Amino acid sequence: MDIRLIQSNQRIDAKARRAASKLPVSLFDTADLPPPERFAAWRESIGVFLEVDLLRSGDEAHFDGWAESYLVDDIVLSRCAASAQKFDRRPLRVAHDSIDNYMIQVLVDGTIDMAFGRRALSFPTGQVIAFDLADVMDTVNSTFDLVSVFIPRRRLAPLLARPDSLNGATVDPVSGTGRLLATYLLSLYQSAAQLSPTQASAAAAALIELIALAFNGVAHDGGDVPEALGKAELLRVQNFIRAHLAAQTLGPDMIAAALGISRARLYRLFAPIGGIAEYIREQRLRRCLTDLVSAKQARRQVAEIAWAWGFSDPTHFARAFKQRFGRTPTEIRRAAPPIARRDRSSLDPRVGDRLHEEWLAGLA
Incomplete structure (x- = not known):
């Protein structure tokens, strides 16, 4: 996989891409907020599907984060870059929000450490990682840049050999299918603003097939069923x-x-x-x-x-x-009931439209 497929100036050009895009686009950026307010806005936005916390007291003063998302049919394609932080989906949260999606990520920069039962997993730059948002999640990200796709379970699960065992699974990024998947996902994100809805829909369907191909090829212990x-x-x-x-x-x-x-x-x-x-x-x-x-x-x-x-x-x-x-x-x-959905009229326009929150919470 060639990480150079991802351009470093995407954040600068985001508004121009949104204006030119034929697809629904959502932008979120903390740059126009005073530094002490940035993490709170970020946590509120990401909080539609993840609990977020900083690694150390005082990190709020240096926090920075942005995200650009495209809605393609019923999947969300997103690039997200931010300062180091911790992400959680605990059992109570999983039960409350009923989000039932897969999140597939290509880690463009940074590292991710994941607590998975009694195991500790570490993912380096370049890794292709799958998360099952219907399951628990406990990760620590260094300062990172990643491209993600969020897919409803009903679209991907029927294609998977082990649909309930994808959480924390990885594909070797230098393998044939791993390189193919990572390159395609990065290229699709890069090209999204230039695609028509019909083209994007076909490209997204191909992406789902590639994800299944790559993760079905991951070796697992045990079992001798053809x-x-x-x-x-x-x-x-x-x-x-x-x-x-x-x-x-x-x-x-x-x-x-x-x-x-x-x-x-x-x-x-x-x-x-x-x-x-x-x-x-x-x-x-x-x-x-x-x-x-x-x-x-x-x-x-x-x-x-x-x-x-x-x-x-x-x-x-x-x-x-x-x-x-x-x-x-x-x-x-x-335990306390889930937080009620926010009134969009009260959201701070300085961080962007925040449409991605509705998209991620509403995928089904």
Whole structure:
């Protein structure tokens, strides 16, 4: 991948590109704000999908950030550059905002450190990284410059061999598919302002295909299921599981009988993603989390919600829930409700139009 594809003067020329673009464009820039006000404006804007914090006290005085985004059909293509900071998506936030998108990034400059369960991952300049915004996120970015594409799950997941295992996945940027993906994404961003809506739509569809091609080629441990057949069969089983999560009898026996698949085959299909029992438990825990923070479910008892999603033992449920989300079900329920959507008339025009906030929050 040639990072030189990204021009260094993009920030200077952003307003001219917006005026010439045939696509919807959103600009956000802290440059016209007094330095002490810049980070607060940035945090409020990025806060539509991420929690943001500085690494050290006093960094506010030197903060700088800008972003340029294009809306292409139902995906958002964005370049973002800013000072060092920390980004989070915690379980409660994931449940509250219901954002269900993938974020694929090419790190043009800087580094990213990611806490992923018990593992620590580090991504250098040039890396191609995938994040699943329906999952938790805990990263620290040095001063950075990156190009991202935000894609609704419904458009990318059907093309992926492991749609629920993309968070923190990377593609080798010097591999054939990695170089192809990174170069195409950077080139698409560079050319976006010059494309017609029809051209951009076709280019975005090709990008989604390239993302699937690149990440499906990433090696994973375990599993001996032939790729093409295994992908289709796994998706079929996952769809069945999600449709029957409330069934107390949901398990390998029920699934095997309903779909005509042997138990051994089921175990092989799910081995690369932690096993079928773990997959069922994860999906049920996510449904419980969503219900626990829902205003519509406020009158239901915790045990009732757990039972509705297949947890017959309240003690086991409470233990599994805290292990997964770091807080008890009761603590989650007592947490503050999500911040209401801001009135756009109150937004500071000095930082730009901020349309990207509505785009990112509204992708579906």
